[in-house]
Amino acid sequence: MxxxxxxxxxxxxxxxxxxxxxxxxxxxxxxxxxxxxxxxxxxxxxxxxxxxxxxxxxxxxxxxxxxxxxxxxxxxxxxxxxxxxxxxxxxxxxxxxxxxxxxxxxxxxxxxxxxxxxxxxxxxxxxxxxxxxxxxxxxxxxxxxxxxxxxxxxxxxxxxxxxxxxxxxxxxxxxxxxxxxxxxxxxxxxxxxxxxxxxxxxxxxxxxxxxxxxxxxxxxxxxxxxxxxxxxxxxxxxxxxxxxxxxxxxxRLPAEDALALERALPGGSAGVKIVVPQLGRTANFDDLDPLAAEPGVALHWLLPGEALPADTDLVLLPGSKTTRADLETLHREGWATDILAHVRRGGRVVGLCAGFQMLGRVVRDPEGLEGAPGETPGLGLLDVETVITHDKRLVEIDRQDLASGCRVRGYEMHMGRTAGDGLARPWLQLDDGAGGATPEGAVSADGRVMGSYVHGLFAADGWRRHFLERIGAQRSALDYEAQVESxxxxxxxxxxxxxxxxxxxxxxx
The missing domain is CATH 3.40.50.300 (P-loop containing nucleotide triphosphate hydrolases)
Incomplete structure (x- = not known):
């Protein structure tokens, strides 16, 4: 002291x-x-x-x-x-x-x-x-x-x-x-x-x-x-x-708190359409900012009572402070059904942190750390399941993703532990600095459903360009970090x- x-x-x-x-x-x-x-x-x-x-x-x-x-x-x-x-x-x-x-x-x-x-x-x-x-x-x-x-x-x-x-x-x-x-x-x-x-x-x-x-x-x-x-x-x-x-x-700057969720996202109206369900306890929503800044991306909130638009290219499930409660919202609003139909039509889905947990088979909270004890069925799009635990992982990440060849910068901030056979197909392969790779996240067999615990993925310009080009967006020269500084x-x-x-x-x- x-x-x-x-x-x-x-x-x-x-x-x-x-x-x-x-x-x-x-x-x-x-x-x-x-x-x-x-x-x-x-x-x-x-x-x-x-x-x-x-x-x-x-x-x-x-x-x-x-x-x-x-x-x-x-x-x-x-x-x-x-x-x-x-x-x-x-x-x-x-x-x-x-x-x-x-x-x-x-x-x-x-x-x-x-x-x-x-x-x-x-x-x-x-x-x-x-x-x-x-x-x-x-x-x-x-x-x-x-x-x-x-x-x-x-x-x-x-x-x-x-x-x-x-x-x-x-x-x-x-x-x-x-x-x-x-x-x-x-x-x-x-x-x-x-x-x-x-x-x-x-x-x-x-x-x-x-x-x-x-x-x-x-x-x-x-x-x-x-x-x-x-x-x-x-x-x-x-x-x-x-x-x-x-x-x-x-x-163009990260918003302070959830009051920002009441406003329209600054994304354009043309380009690859990314839809984000507006959940009750959305967390770390500045993950969306680099995507909103992209000229070739149309980023939209999916508001309660609305159906998932038929022309959606990618559904993005963001972080959440209460994973099970927001997962229940996906089911209650009919969005879970819409997302499954979207995937059957060939659409893509990305989950970040809690969104990654929601893509699995089930989320369990036996000690009631985020609400009443219990479990909630996930979307079943990835062969994983999550248990909410007391220990919290707080890690900064600045590594090469060997799968894409791009640098990844971000952080992990979560309480859950995820396991399952789906982790055998990681989304990222992060260079461990010793000649090997640390697997991170999971991706479905067809490559259309992806989840990761890493926040800030899309702020890395090279990795974001690599990802967006894979889903059909036009190549962009956006330097997001330079935009924040300017x-x-x-x-x-x-x-x-x-x-x-x-x-x-x-x-x-």
Missing amino acids: LDAAVPRRGRALMLQGTASDVGKSLLVAGLCRAYARRGLAVRPFKAQNMSNNAAVSADSDLPPNADGSLPRGEIGRAQALQARACGVPPSIHHNPVLLKPQFGVGSQVVLRGRALGNWPARHYHNLKPLLMPAVMDSYRRVAAEADLVIVEGAGAGTEVYLRHCDITNMRLAEDADLPVVLVTDNDRGGAIAAVVGTHVLHTPEERARIVGYVVNKFRGHFSLYEPACRVMSEHTGWPLLGVVEWFDAAT TLDALADHVERALDLDALLALAR
Whole structure:
């Protein structure tokens, strides 16, 4: 543990929102990249995130594995992107508490990369104060190596009924002595009520900690909106620090949480048609982003109540935090029947992580780790079966796929263990670095049904091109990682035009 008396190296500034999805995460990423380009050592920090879109960290609190390899942890995908914007590897200390919602059992609580188990909401509220020492320790570790820490709150900072167990908004700001910038969302309307209501609900001490507010996601002419800003400032005494216009390129960056699933995928309308069933606990859905960016791919959500389109080329089953519950959705919606008919017609199916598990004969959860104990029939398209277990596999992957000759970069993040004769036909043959190959996943005898535990497969440009050409897509020159980097730079430019970075840095302390 880092001694509480260790002074932090630099300044810090916290962004709190008037609601969820006001764009805090994106603003933090833009500020991180903008200040990093100025030569500052910048770090992100979010005490608690709730998302099933997670990333594998570069570090862990766990001891080395038996083979000497270093174990990994997991953090929210948004903090991993913010760390990338800073030019540093993602750390468990950037997001010490991660909540992963699960069907019927509350959320899985991940503390500094390690799963503590499932906690119903009412019990988690009692647990949160006990997590605060670890949160503050992580914050001090981050601050000790930074010139500037950009801290992100969670949801709305005015959930006063949760003040007694707050660990991520004003309680954190008070304990770490952070100045707060309030972020409100113009796009949904009601910004005046949100800002003024925030002022009303905060205590005098909390109001004094807020140094100003930012209007985000703005569309239109500011001259027409300026009177609204005067109203907000007159009623609160807080200055307007800037108005950030809508950033159209945000869809090119990994989304933070499941709110993104309510929006249309950014894929085109022409090319190979890939359909993704929209399941209740879809996880790590940024696996879809590189496909959505491809000009020769039309990527679509299959919404509840809809049938699988007849012109579907590929069905993609994504990851899930509750495999059996989402598998039951496939059966209940009639999608399982549609997918089997799709395969009989010669169509293709890909399953990633939980989607891979769903392609087997059965998924068993004897201990009720993801819901009620029991088992659920799979689609039976691969000769494998899965048992959900306590142990969680968190592994980074950067290897050559000997089957395709392409480099594969990604990660594994799952609790299930899959076995069966179908594994004798692996989808990937990963170079083990010792002259051999490590088999990964499974593929059907006709090569049309494939599953793997590796997330991030489609972010590797060479491997993605190889796969898409095999299913009939036109060859593309898309460099996905370069697109993410250029979009982060464009976001930093966008933020710099809207906000006075020197003034914000002066407000940090």
